[in-house]
Amino acid sequence: MPDWLAAIPPLPAVFVTAFVQSLGIPLHSVLVLAPLGVMVGRGELALWQVVIAFITGQTLGDLAAYGLSRGFGPAINRLVPRLYSRRDHPIVKKLLSHGPGPAIFLSYALSLLRPVMNYLAPVLGIPVHVFLGWSLLRNCLFNSMNVLMITGGVGLFIKSPAARPWLLGVLAVGLMVAGWQWWRSRQTAYDPHIAASNMPDGKTDATRP
Numbered sequence: 001m002p003d004w005l006a007a008i009p010p011l012p013a014v015f016v017t018a019f020v021q022s023l024g025i026p027l028h029s030v031l032v033l034a035p036l037g038v039m040v041g042r043g044e045l046a047l048w049q050v051v052i053a054f055i056t057g058q059t060l061g062d063l064a065a066y067g068l069s070r071g072f073g074p075a076i077n078r079l080v081p082r083l084y085s086r087r088d089h090p091i092v093k094k095l096l097s098h099g100p101g102p103a104i105f106l107s108y109a110l111s112l113l114r115p116v117m118n119y120l121a122p123v124l125g126i127p128v129h130v131f132l133g134w135s136l137l138r139n140c141l142f143n144s145m146n147v148l149m150i151t152g153g154v155g156l157f158i159k160s161p162a163a164r165p166w167l168l169g170v171l172a173v174g175l176m177v178a179g180w181q182w183w184r185s186r187q188t189a190y191d192p193h194i195a196a197s198n199m200p201d202g203k204t205d206a207t208r209p
Contacts, residue, residue, distance in 0.1 A: 022061025037154020065118035
């Protein structure tokens, strides 16, 4: 591991990465979770510590995005005018047809949609306790799986050469799933023909000067 990477405190790095992901900043967790797998494989770090740090970071990041949207929705809409327009997208509507809680939970399957739902939740009238409960459940399940597959997989790759062919197969499947997630997330692209009522300031891109 490079000296500069080893100098970064591992658990705060996991927390910060997870937190900013929840805000919609495109920082991929693999960049942190994979190198930490080397530390886990060497016995320098416990896997459960990475899991807790990641879940905590994403849950608090989800709550921060919810609070920012609730308090500064119009300002966010001016900065990112396409964000709130996705409320009326067919995929979002399909998720919401299962109820607000399951919509928050299932949005993890579409990686680019998960932070969008964090900002949409207060606009949709989802109470903060409902949002936080489903967010925590979502993060405990899916983020634990992410850490186990990425950090745990790299750790096992370092520790057990005999398991490497199986791990490479799992990696190939994971890449295919990630590609599917990305493709499905692209289907939530902005639709210019939306109702102005979907926007916090009552305007669409077409009506905004």
